[in-house]
Amino acid sequence: xxxxxxxxxxxxxxxxxxxxxxxxxxxxxxxxxxxxxxxxxxxxxxxxxxxxxxxxxxxxxxxxxxxxxxxxxxxxxxxxxxxxxxxxxxxxxxxxxxxxxxxxxxxxxxxxxxxxxxxxxxxxxxxxxxxxxxxxxxxxxxxxxxxxxxxxxxxxxxxxxxxxxxxxxxxxxxxxxxxxxxxxxxxxxxxxxxxxxxxxxxxxxxxxxxxxxxxxxxxxxxxxxxxxxxxxxxxxxxxxxxxxxxxxxxxxxxxxxxxxxxxxxxxxxxxxxxxxxxxxxxxxxxxxxxxxxxxxxxxxxxxxxxxxxxxxxxxxxxxxxxxxxxxxxxxxxxxxxxxxxxxxxxxxxxxxxxxxxxxxxxxxxxxxxxxxxxxxxxxxxxxxxxxxxxxxxxxxxxxxxxxxxxxxxxxxxxxxxxxxxxxxxxxxxxxxxxxxxxxxxxxxxxxxxxxxxxxxxxxxxxxxxxxxxxxxxxxxxxxxxxxxxxxxxxxxxxxxxxxxx
Ligand SMILES: Cc1ncc(COP(=O)(O)O)c(C=O)c1O
Numbered sequence: 318x319x320x321x322x323x324x325x326x327x328x329x330x331x332x333x334x335x336x337x338x339x340x341x342x343x344x345x346x347x348x349x350x351x352x353x354x355x356x357x358x359x360x361x362x363x364x365x366x367x368x369x370x371x372x373x374x375x376x377x378x379x380x381x382x383x384x385x386x387x388x389x390x391x392x393x394x395x396x397x398x399x400x401x402x403x404x405x406x407x408x409x410x411x412x413x414x415x416x417x418x419x420x421x422x423x424x425x426x427x428x429x430x431x432x433x434x435x436x437x438x439x440x441x442x443x444x445x446x447x448x449x450x451x452x453x454x455x456x457x458x459x460x461x462x463x464x465x466x467x468x469x470x471x472x473x474x475x476x477x478x479x480x481x482x483x484x485x486x487x488x489x490x491x492x493x494x495x496x497x498x499x500x501x502x503x504x505x506x507x508x509x510x511x512x513x514x515x516x517x518x519x520x521x522x523x524x525x526x527x528x529x530x531x532x533x534x535x536x537x538x539x540x541x542x543x544x545x546x547x548x549x550x551x552x553x554x555x556x557x558x559x560x561x562x563x564x565x566x567x568x569x570x571x572x573x574x575x576x577x578x579x580x581x582x583x584x585x586x587x588x589x590x591x592x593x594x595x596x597x598x599x600x601x602x603x604x605x606x607x608x609x610x611x612x613x614x615x616x617x618x619x620x621x622x623x624x625x626x627x628x629x630x631x632x633x634x635x636x637x638x639x640x641x642x643x644x645x646x647x648x649x650x651x652x653x654x655x656x657x658x659x660x661x662x663x664x665x666x667x668x669x670x671x672x673x674x675x676x677x678x679x680x681x682x683x684x685x686x687x688x689x690x691x692x693x694x695x696x697x698x699x700x701x702x703x704x705x706x707x708x709x710x711x712x713x714x715x716x717x718x719x720x721x722x723x724x725x726x727x728x729x730x731x732x733x734x735x736x737x738x739x740x741x742x743x744x745x746x747x748x749x750x751x752x753x754x755x756x757x758x759x760x761x762x763x764x765x766x767x768x769x770x771x772x773x774x775x776x777x778x779x780x781x782x783x784x785x786x787x788x789x790x791x792x793x794x795x796x797x798x799x800x801x802x803x804x805x806x807x808x809x810x811x812x813x814x815x816x817x818x
Contacts, residue, residue: 378813385802385810386794387719388759389749392696392742393560393588395617396749397649398656399804404648405619413641429644436647439654440623443594446602454624455650456642460587460611461518463622464507466639467609468524471554471581471630505560505585527552536689536728538562540570547578557601558585561725561740563677563692565598572604581606587622589694591615591744594657595666598694606630615669615695615744617662618653621646665747669695672743675753679760685767688727688738695742700727702737706770711739714770717786719793719818720762749800762793790818 351363367374389396397405409432415422418430433455440453457463507518516522527550532539538557547555555575557566568584575582584601590610592598601608608625612618621643656662670693677691680699688698701708708724715722727738746759769785801807 375813375815379815381802381805382810382813382816383719385805385807386797387721388762388793388797389745390720390722390741390743390759392723392740392744393611393614394742395591395614395744396803397613397617397619397653400656401617401619401649401652402804404652405645407645407648409644409648412644414644415639415641429642432644432648432651433642436651436654439651439658440625443654443657444590444600444602444625445596446625450628451602452626452628454626455621455647456639457609457622457624458643458646459620460505460585460609460622461507462639463609463611463624464585467583467607467624467626468554471583471607505558505587507585531728533728537564538566540567540574543571544574544577547574547580551578552580554581554583556583556585557605558587558589560588561696561698563673563687563689563694563696563698565693566601568599568601568604583607583609585609587611588614588696590623591617591657591662592666592670592694595663597663597666597670612650612653615666616653616657617665617744617748618657619646619649621650623650668752669743669747671753672747672751672756673697675756676741676743676760679757680763683760683764685764695744697741698725698727698738699741700738701767702727704767704771706767706774708736708739710774711767711770714773714786715763715766718762718766718789719797720759720766722763748803751800758796762789762796765789794818 351360355363361369366377384396409429412425412429413423414426414429414433418426418433421430436455437453438448440455441448441451446453454463457466527546529543529546530539531537532542543555555571557568557571566584568582572582574580582605584605584607586593586601586608587610589598590612592615593600594616602625606627607630610616610623610625611621612623613620673692673695677687677697680697681687681690686700686703688700691697701711712722712724722739722741724736725738725740726732726736730737741763743756746756751759766789769789798807
């Protein structure tokens with residue numbers, strides 16, 4: 318009797334509203350707007366952005382316009398797919414799922430578990446990894462948090478002791494952590510960058526690090542020098558990977574040093590992971606113990622990070638000690654990884670590299686100096702010092718023209734704050750369908766920007782030069798708006814209010 322009463326359908330206004338909603342098959346419409354029954358305090362939940370918050374909508378519209386009418390040459394950026402943006406903007410953002418699949422601190426995670434398991438499977442597939450040997454954590458919010466989580470866990474005393482028996486000589490309990498390719502030579506701040514006066518990131522505050530260098534004559538990684546330094550410094554971990562290194566890595570040489578000195582080897586392939594997945598660059602997985610990446614650069618996914626770890630390091634790296642995963646982002650990563658595993662992505666990666674080479678060759682053809690003289694990957698590092706220009710000046714002029722680049726330190730620069738170069742990348746323009754012939758046009762714009770910067774430096778602020786920038790901007794708009802922009806119907810795009818050019 319009690320059981321019968323418990324299973325009898327309830328007759329509340331909420332449920333009757335719900336059943337009519339289901340039977341009328343109009344759930345999408347009902348979900349999309351408030352009804353007469355919706356209390357005032359919930360009405361904002363149904364209003365579209367343009368109606369509820371025109372100010373934010375206008376900012377999004379202006380940014381869309383900027384991306385459409387400009388040339389995106391920042392090497393760490395790309396254009397993610399319509400599908401990834403759809404997943405990223407989905408209802409999955411509502412769900413808490415701290416923990417790992419089938420071991421959560423919250424209920425209701427059956428579909429989230431399914432998603433995370435799928436995303437892990439796709440991550441291993443995209444990089445051609447054997448699931449018996451490699452694991453992956455897909456929860457990091459970004460490349461920096463992925464790296465920090467990994468460093469923290471890998472360097473924990475418990476983990477070290479456990480791992481020491483397998484990999485490391487007794488010196489494994491030393492405090493020194495990592496070798497770092499510090500920023501002025503192309504590394505990333507999160508690898509432990511510090512100046513004489515200041516430790517710049519958590520990794521340099523909590524761990525001791527030492528940068529290795531480029532060989533001055535070639536500007537390539539000095540692997541022999543690194544091996545010699547390792548003999549003295551006895552690092553526990555060697556980190557490779559960079560933000561501004563236009564050449565591929567010799568992971569075998571690094572592994573040899575790591576093994577000789579009893580260190581772990583970690584690759585941060587944040588920049589190049591798409592090119593690694595497409596097998597157009599060497600694979601760090603053949604040699605490294607752990608590999609981290611962002612998902613939004615050459616991999617062309619949403620903003621997030623991944624941690625790959627050899628299964629025998631699982632206890633150290635399969636990190637549970639983090640906040641709630643961003644499940645909407647994990648869905649978008651899964652979607653991006655599905656694309657990265659397709660043959661068409663390989664074609665994309667090849668084109669990114671062909672475009673970067675064309676960009677490098679065209680600039681060299683104009684007589685400019687590039688670090689290492691060219692590129693193997695998606696980026697070009699342009700040394701402006703022979704021209705007497707700073708990276709900031711050229712970045713500023715390019716900004717006015719609608720060409721987005723960033724100032725960057727080049728080998729031998731004393732300061733990362735006033736660097737003597739700029740960094741360029743071809744991932745995003747290749748995602749807008751540009752091929753080699755189009756990249757030559759882009760290189761020509763850059764050539765004109767640099768010549769203009771030289772003139773501006775000599776005759777600062779003359780009206781004529783300002784007019785010249787305006788003319789160049791008009792030319793860039795004409796060229797850039799010929800290309801599509803993923804996720805945007807550019808045929809109906811109108812210049813939003815608040816853009817003054
Ligand atoms: C090599 C490298 N590692 C890590 C990061 C940090 O990634 P995120 O900005 O997602 O934290 C970057 C960012 O540019 C990077 O270039």
